Amino acid sequence: xxxxxxxxxxxxxxxxxxxxxxxxxxxxxxxxxxxxxxxxxxxxxxxxxxxxxxxxxxxxxxxxxxxxxxxxxxxxxxxxxxxxxxxxxxxxxxxxxxxxxx
Amino acid sequence: xxxxxxxxxxxxxxxxxxxxxxxxxxxxxxxxxxxxxxxxxxxxxxxxxxxxxxxxxxxxxxxxxxxxxxxxxxxxxxxxxxxxxxxxxxxxxxxxxxxxxxxxxxxxxxxxxxxxxxxxxxxxxxxxxxxxxxxxxxxxxxxxxxxxxxxxxxxxxx
Numbered sequence: 001x002x003x004x005x006x007x008x009x010x011x012x013x014x015x016x017x018x019x020x021x022x023x024x025x026x027x028x029x030x031x032x033x034x035x036x037x038x039x040x041x042x043x044x045x046x047x048x049x050x051x052x053x054x055x056x057x058x059x060x061x062x063x064x065x066x067x068x069x070x071x072x073x074x075x076x077x078x079x080x081x082x083x084x085x086x087x088x089x090x091x092x093x094x095x096x097x098x099x100x101x102x
Numbered sequence: 103x104x105x106x107x108x109x110x111x112x113x114x115x116x117x118x119x120x121x122x123x124x125x126x127x128x129x130x131x132x133x134x135x136x137x138x139x140x141x142x143x144x145x146x147x148x149x150x151x152x153x154x155x156x157x158x159x160x161x162x163x164x165x166x167x168x169x170x171x172x173x174x175x176x177x178x179x180x181x182x183x184x185x186x187x188x189x190x191x192x193x194x195x196x197x198x199x200x201x202x203x204x205x206x207x208x209x210x211x212x213x214x215x216x217x218x219x220x221x222x223x224x225x226x227x228x229x230x231x232x233x234x235x236x237x238x239x240x241x242x243x244x245x246x247x248x249x250x251x252x253x254x255x256x257x258x259x260x
Contacts, residue, residue: 063135063208064200074211083137101132102199 005031017090017097021055024094033092036081040092044080046071048093055095061086062100109254110139112246117260118150119163120187124194126260127205134212142209143246145219148260149226152218152234157202161187203234210236215249217241 003012006027011019016032018024029048033040040048050071054061063086066077081088086098111133115126126142133140150156164170164177164186176182191201200208210216218233218240230240250257 060198062198063131063212064198064204067204067208067211074208078134078211078213084135086135087137100198101128102197 013097015091015097018094021052021094028094029092036088036092038081038088038092041080043072043076044092047077047080047089051089051093052095055093060100061090061098062102064102106136106138107254108133108138108256109252110250110256111141112250112255112257113140113142114246114257114259115142115144115148115151116146118147118156118160120160120190121162122260123148123151123160123202124199124205127202127209128199129258130214131205131209131212134209134214139213140209141215141217141246141249143217143219143241143243145222145243149218149222149228149233151202152206152216152237153228153232154234155232157206157234160202162190206234206236210238217246219243219246 001012001014003010003016006025008023008028010023010028013019018028030040033044038044050069051061054065059065063074063077066072066086067074072080077085077089090097111130113126113130115123117123130140130142144152150160161183162170164172164183165174167177170177170186172182172186199205206216215238216234216236218237220240220242223233223240230237
């Protein structure tokens, strides 16, 4: 599926996840976040880069991983990305949707 | 993918075998991860999962569980249940599934409400101090039904 975000034509999945991480930039993140009713703060950016780092290192993302991240706790995570935090955070970070059930 | 019509999941956990406890926890956590509200009502043997002294010592059932593919007589021998539990916990750890205590913390931090059943707590002569700190309160079943206060609420007995 094609989608134009921040003036760039991007290939995304049906659910709106970027298929090519290298296409990601901060403008794209802002626009995806806006669609999810999220205004990105410094803390959001910190979480986004942590998520990208995990994916780069091929670490599977999970809510338990957030607890152990040292970047933020689970309560803060739910507050920053309300309603499906891991799904939303990964979409904004331009990485694939996590496949874990936990 | 279509938007789910499920808005709230209410679980009644009545058993304390590891497989049932994890089923409830994974579903309750999975709901929160999808932006769905979730709550768990611990009753009868399910209370073992929120008793500080017992929650890390839950076992899988090796007797009366055909899916273990083990003769019932063998499943009842001393140590077999403990061994099967150890093996299952090891597999769970490989999948990064948290132990019961940590899972309860995760659920609570994720906004999943945890309730104890008043009748069962009285029956087992338990006190508040025997139960985990994360418990949101002790309710009657009537109180718990009143938590089903919006369209798209589902109630599941485990």
